[in-house]
Amino acid sequence: MVSEQIKASLAPCGLSCEKCFAHVDGDIRRYSLKLKEKLRNFDIYAKKFETLLGDPIFKKYPDFKEMLDYFTSENCKGCRNEQCRLFKDCGVRSCHQEKQIDFCFQCEEFPCDKTNFDKHLYKTWVMLNEKIKKAGIEQFYEKTRTRPRYL
Structure with a gap:
């Protein structure tokens, strides 16, 4: 089970909501x-x-x-609390709620075409979820906690 701290920080897509410029x-x-x-x-x-x-x-x-x-x-509270304010057409939040999974990599359909991400963000999404799947969510979170979001 994923801790509430990790869920508060990481969106279902794997991006760090707390590191986003819009996060409250x-x-x-x-x-x-x-x-x-x-x-x-x-x-x-x-x-x-x-x-x-x-x-x-x-x-x-x-x-x-x-x-x-x-x-x-900006005062977004994160994707788990409200619809993303940056990617208004994001398909991840509704999909993760419907399937009741914490992260996209946990879905048997991953990777899919339901994200509505552009080419760059889609590539990042796949990469992040592959890293989470390989390392485990806790280890991924610890490694990325201090790394800037906008690399």
């Missing part, structure tokens, strides 16, 4: 909130630094701030 408790959101707090009124200073330092990079600060705002506003 994820590192990306947490660090973005801290950075936003540290930068607080940097808009004013970015304009000053552009002139003072003569560096045009500070003209891009509004774009950076917009991205940071986006990262801090």
Whole structure:
């Protein structure tokens, strides 16, 4: 039986929900909130630094701030708690609920064409599930806990 901690972290497809930029408790959101707090009124200073330092990079600060705002506003609770907010057409959640399995590799139809993933994500999905199947879910989880999601 798979622990609740592992289920809370890993989606049925094998991707780490907690490492996703959209996850409410994820590192990306947490660090973005801290950075936003540290930068607080940097808009004013970015304009000053552009002139003072003569560096045009500070003209891009509004774009950076917009991205940071986006990262801090996302609040997905993970695929096991709600429909994925990134892959709106994902077929994994409904399939895993219907078949009452924890992960795709446990299904006798794996790999299948029900995911609705693009070519790249489909390849990643197969690779992750093969690794989980080979190593075991606990060992896979331990090995990937500190690894970045976006490699």
